[in-house]
Amino acid sequence: MATSLQNLSSYDSSNFIDISDKRFGLVVAEWNREITDVLSAGAYETLLKHGAVAKNIYRNTVPGSFELTLGAQLLAQHEEIDAVICLGVVIQGETKHDDYINHAVAQGITHVGLKYNKPVIFGLVTTNTLEQALDRAGGKHGNKGVEAAVAAIQMLGF
Numbered sequence: 001m002a003t004s005l006q007n008l009s010s011y012d013s014s015n016f017i018d019i020s021d022k023r024f025g026l027v028v029a030e031w032n033r034e035i036t037d038v039l040s041a042g043a044y045e046t047l048l049k050h051g052a053v054a055k056n057i058y059r060n061t062v063p064g065s066f067e068l069t070l071g072a073q074l075l076a077q078h079e080e081i082d083a084v085i086c087l088g089v090v091i092q093g094e095t096k097h098d099d100y101i102n103h104a105v106a107q108g109i110t111h112v113g114l115k116y117n118k119p120v121i122f123g124l125v126t127t128n129t130l131e132q133a134l135d136r137a138g139g140k141h142g143n144k145g146v147e148a149a150v151a152a153i154q155m156l157g158f
């Protein structure tokens, strides 16, 4: 499979805009916190690496990924927030609960971005196994938090 050969977090920053005056909301799910903390750190450090200022990054947690949509809306509604990054890890269980969460969050944060006309980034790790999630949170397939921060920066330059 193509993924197995890739670090999914590699990117070209040559066209990034100046983000020193941009304000970012980070919404992080507490479910699977040992992994979402890695995603959050990846996103935070990537924003700082490319010029964001720490005081302009507003980090909030929500209980689980299903609550990312409301968390994103509560941040995106503020005019001074330029972009929102949503981070969570949903690992398949015995039932279809993960499907309902994943689809709700994908649809929900899409709606928030369109409603407030600003980037609301889907940084949800949706895996079948814990190992797959770990591989995408600082493992062999990179860090989904890094990818989400990069997407936010790129969209601000749209």
Ligand SMILES: Nc1c(NC[C@H](O)[C@H](O)[C@H](O)CO)[nH]c(=O)[nH]c1=O
Residues within 6 Å of the ligand: 029, 031, 032, 063, 064, 065, 066, 067, 088, 089, 090, 091, 092, 101
């Ligand atoms: N199983 C996972 C959940 N479940 C909790 C939901 O996200 C939600 O908080 C609950 O249904 C109450 O509304 N959340 C994750 O982020 N990851 C999971 O694997």
Ligand SMILES: CC(=O)[C@@H](O)COP(=O)(O)O
Residues within 6 Å of the ligand: 090, 091, 092, 093, 094, 095, 096, 097, 098, 101
């Ligand atoms: C993915 C989840 O929602 C987690 O709670 C596992 O759910 P279940 O095993 O009940 O499908």
